[in-house]
Amino acid sequence: MQQGIRIMKITSAVYVKGITGSDPILHDGKFHVVFMGRSNVGKSTLINSLTRMPSLSRTSSTPGKTMHMDFFFINKQFYFLDFPGYGYARRTPMEREKLAKMILWYLRYSEVKKRVVILIIDTKVGVTAFDVDILRTLREEKIEHIIVANKIDNVPQNMKEKQLAMIRAAYGDSPVLTYSSKTHIGRKELLEKISAYTNSVLPS
Numbered sequence: 001m002q003q004g005i006r007i008m009k010i011t012s013a014v015y016v017k018g019i020t021g022s023d024p025i026l027h028d029g030k031f032h033v034v035f036m037g038r039s040n041v042g043k044s045t046l047i048n049s050l051t052r053m054p055s056l057s058r059t060s061s062t063p064g065k066t067m068h069m070d071f072f073f074i075n076k077q078f079y080f081l082d083f084p085g086y087g088y089a090r091r092t093p094m095e096r097e098k099l100a101k102m103i104l105w106y107l108r109y110s111e112v113k114k115r116v117v118i119l120i121i122d123t124k125v126g127v128t129a130f131d132v133d134i135l136r137t138l139r140e141e142k143i144e145h146i147i148v149a150n151k152i153d154n155v156p157q158n159m160k161e162k163q164l165a166m167i168r169a170a171y172g173d174s175p176v177l178t179y180s181s182k183t184h185i186g187r188k189e190l191l192e193k194i195s196a197y198t199n200s201v202l203p204s
């Protein structure tokens with residue numbers, strides 16, 4: 001860890017609401033930390049790991065659990081947004097299109113100014129076409145982002161470096177962190193990165 005950077009402590013996390021499009025909450029001026037990624041990559045579990053609240057956001061071994069853009073108010077200062085996953089093959093084409101449109105609308109047209117996107121990749125699966133689309137949009141819209149190679153506990157030791165090298169190659173100059181919600185590996189580093197954005201450096 002870098003000297004002098006203090007990691008925020010999450011002291012409160014409260015579910016506020018789930019939205020599917022335009023809503024006043026988008027424009028209340030609070031910072032958004034947005035968790036995005038393919039269905040089942042572990043977005044909701046990661047939020048629960050960061051907040052140390054295992055039941056905060058609903059998780060499931062069946063993909064497609066999160067259906068709205070769910071807002072959680074953190075430390076009474078900023079939001080964590082848990083997004084529905086994209087690319088879940090067993091949704092109907094109409095459902096998939098609706099979700100993809102919602103995500104793109106949020107990134108391109110919602111006019112939210114203060115935000116960082118945490119783009120989550122399953123380390124074992126690697127980068128998919130959907131991830132590449134999202135990354136392109138993030139770059140086009142000049143949206144700050146951090147890549148998380150998740151479920152690192154699930155990758156055999158002899159595959160780890162190869163998978164991470166592939167992910168790093170796909171993301172070029174974007175920072176890539178490793179994470180596991182099972183072991184909480186990477187928790188400190190991710191909180192440190194998020195703290196740098198939210199400026200909510202609280203006593204630890």
Ligand code: GTP
Nearest residue numbers: 040041042043044045059060061064065066085181
């Ligand atoms: P959707 O809401 O459907 O898009 O899924 P999600 O990305 O929110 O995934 P969720 O958090 O519901 O987790 C999906 C599955 O992955 C669950 O069975 C979790 O227990 C499992 N999981 C999540 N994080 C990890 C991890 O770090 N390691 C391992 N081994 N499993 C994990």
Ligand code: MG
Nearest residue numbers: 043044065066
């Ligand atoms: Mg979810």
